[in-house]
Amino acid sequence: MGSETQTGRYGFPSPGEDCREDRLDIRSLLVRHPSSTYYLRSEGDAMAPLISRGDIMVADRALRPRNGDIVIVELDGSFCVRRLVVSGQRLLLCAENPGWEPSEAGADLVCFGVVTGVVRVFGRQG
Amino acid sequence: MIGLADCNSFYASCEKLFRPDLRGRPVVVLSNNDGCIVALSAEAKALGIRRGEPYFRCRTQLERGHVAVFSSNYTLYQDMSDRTVEILRSLACDVQPYSIDESFFSLPGGTDPETYAGRLYNTLKRRTGLTISVGIARTRTLAKVANHMAKHTRGWMVLREEDERAVLASTAVSEVWGVGWRYQATLVSLGLKTALDLACMDERRLQRFPVTFRRTVAELNGVACIESLPDVRRSFISGISFSVPKTSLAQIMQTLSCHCRNLSSKMARRNLAASEVFVQLGTDRFAEDYRLLECSAALPRASNYAPDLLAAVKPALEAVFVPGLRYKNSRVGVFGLCPLECRQWSLFDDESRIEAARKRDTMAALVGQRGDLRTLTDSFGDKRRICRSEFLSPCYTTRWSDIPGAG
Numbered sequence: 001m002g003s004e005t006q007t008g009r010y011g012f013p014s015p016g017e018d019c020r021e022d023r024l025d026i027r028s029l030l031v032r033h034p035s036s037t038y039y040l041r042s043e044g045d046a047m048a049p050l051i052s053r054g055d056i057m058v059a060d061r062a063l064r065p066r067n068g069d070i071v072i073v074e075l076d077g078s079f080c081v082r083r084l085v086v087s088g089q090r091l092l093l094c095a096e097n098p099g100w101e102p103s104e105a106g107a108d109l110v111c112f113g114v115v116t117g118v119v120r121v122f123g124r125q126g
Numbered sequence: 127m128i129g130l131a132d133c134n135s136f137y138a139s140c141e142k143l144f145r146p147d148l149r150g151r152p153v154v155v156l157s158n159n160d161g162c163i164v165a166l167s168a169e170a171k172a173l174g175i176r177r178g179e180p181y182f183r184c185r186t187q188l189e190r191g192h193v194a195v196f197s198s199n200y201t202l203y204q205d206m207s208d209r210t211v212e213i214l215r216s217l218a219c220d221v222q223p224y225s226i227d228e229s230f231f232s233l234p235g236g237t238d239p240e241t242y243a244g245r246l247y248n249t250l251k252r253r254t255g256l257t258i259s260v261g262i263a264r265t266r267t268l269a270k271v272a273n274h275m276a277k278h279t280r281g282w283m284v285l286r287e288e289d290e291r292a293v294l295a296s297t298a299v300s301e302v303w304g305v306g307w308r309y310q311a312t313l314v315s316l317g318l319k320t321a322l323d324l325a326c327m328d329e330r331r332l333q334r335f336p337v338t339f340r341r342t343v344a345e346l347n348g349v350a351c352i353e354s355l356p357d358v359r360r361s362f363i364s365g366i367s368f369s370v371p372k373t374s375l376a377q378i379m380q381t382l383s384c385h386c387r388n389l390s391s392k393m394a395r396r397n398l399a400a401s402e403v404f405v406q407l408g409t410d411r412f413a414e415d416y417r418l419l420e421c422s423a424a425l426p427r428a429s430n431y432a433p434d435l436l437a438a439v440k441p442a443l444e445a446v447f448v449p450g451l452r453y454k455n456s457r458v459g460v461f462g463l464c465p466l467e468c469r470q471w472s473l474f475d476d477e478s479r480i481e482a483a484r485k486r487d488t489m490a491a492l493v494g495q496r497g498d499l500r501t502l503t504d505s506f507g508d509k510r511r512i513c514r515s516e517f518l519s520p521c522y523t524t525r526w527s528d529i530p531g532a533g
């Protein structure tokens with residue numbers, strides 16, 4: 001076996017073998033907690049221009065919502081994406097779109113997850 | 127200490143998690159083929175709806191109660207189950223999934239059980255979005271008891287050694303893990319009503335019971351002896367194509383009994399019992415007028431005993447059977463598999479069943495049915511295409527086309 005290695009019958013060992021690293025994977029940027037991460041599609045304009053209609057939002061349930069976070073919350077029986085602003089004792093849900101007024105949330109606000117990023121896939125013609 | 131994490135109303139909770147419009151509303155989930163109710167939310171239970179009820183029979187009641195009805199979406203439930211187990215693994219040690227919504231675990235060293243249980247409950251709730259009760263005690267059987275209490279209180283419960291007796295005294299024998307309704311009559315006739323009565327059974331009397339039962343009693347006394355749990359598989363299928371088409375119900379039932387026996391031995395080999403059976407009957411699949419009859423039934427108690435499977439299947443099949451068709455194939459599947467420990471045998475059944483099984487096997491050898499039966503385990507492929515599921519929810523977590531929207 002040794003002689004076959006020497007004659008190169010099995011090819012030559014790569015000098016990069018010991019330096020191999022994992023190739024970049026977009027998930028390592030977007031998904032910190034895979035088991036508690038969900039994807040939702042943006043359906044409104046509240047967060048424009050930051051988040052567009054059709055963007056796929058990455059929501060992490062493991063993160064506790066904090067002041068300034070973009071969050072998925074339950075509003076009137078449906079999921080909405082807003083920026084959470086804590087001002088004193090008040091919880092405000094703010095839209096990014098300048099045309100939208102902030103709304104005040106009660107203490108019973110249900111947060112589905114904290115949005116850690118968005119993905120936009122470009123469609124191609126043909 | 128051993129813990130048990132058990133999700134409350136698992137299937138219904140999975141459906142509700144992605145439907146904020148259903149917050150506070152009653153939800154039921156139907157069996158494969160939309161046959162009967164297999165899961166209910168707390169609100170639906172409060173309406174008096176019962177698990178196992180055929181859908182067609184309680185349809186008006188559901189409509190009147192504005193109950194949201196779902197077909198079972200096992201793709202969604204399995205993913206939510208996998209997520210829950212992964213999260214539990216990051217929080218606890220030696221996690222052993224026991225069923226789709228329950229796992230045993232042990233506590234990390236140096237933690238105060240009370241503090242740990244509360245933190246585990248809250249963290250699981252936040253990360254999964256599901257309410258998962260946590261029971262902790264000295265043995266698995268006691269952890270089950272603790273979990274049951276947790277469900278009716280604040281969601282977590284640590285059963286301390288000094289409190290065991292008092293708690294067992296207020297637990298009915300029928301609620302003890304591994305002691306089912308079949309045992310109950312025998313135990314009551316012996317004057318044993320509570321779990322504490324069981325725990326205090328005298329040795330001589332105990333010797334007359336099977337070993338699994340004796341283990342349960344030992345566990346109630348704080349001696350851990352149910353150590354390893356079997357590998358839980360999701361389903362088994364037994365299928366066959368007939369060389370000569372069959373037309374009568376009697377002929378069909380004969381093939382189904384083969385399937386049931388086949389599935390029965392498959393489950394027995396792995397120490398599993400089923401909670402749901404599913405039958406499919408097809409005519410020539412290449413013909414234009416191809417017909418497929420399907421039905422399913424929930425077993426009153428988890429079982430791997432062939433006659434139990436057959437008894438559940440029979441009325442369901444009779445209800446959908448179309449006489450006169452030329453049937454070319456039949457399949458029987460079992461779902462909702464759980465380890466044998468939770469199956470409930472009658473006390474004196476074992477012997478007579480073994481005897482009965484022996485007789486049937488002899489018969490089968492005489493008739494030559496065995497050779498006729500080809501087994502196609504798990505060859506069902508995508509169950510969704512085969513089953514009727516009128517109220518199927520999207521696969522929110524496994525298909526890009528199905529992810530929920532947010533405005």
Ligand SMILES: [Mg+2]
Pocket residue numbers: 132133134135136227228
């Ligand atoms: Mg459960």
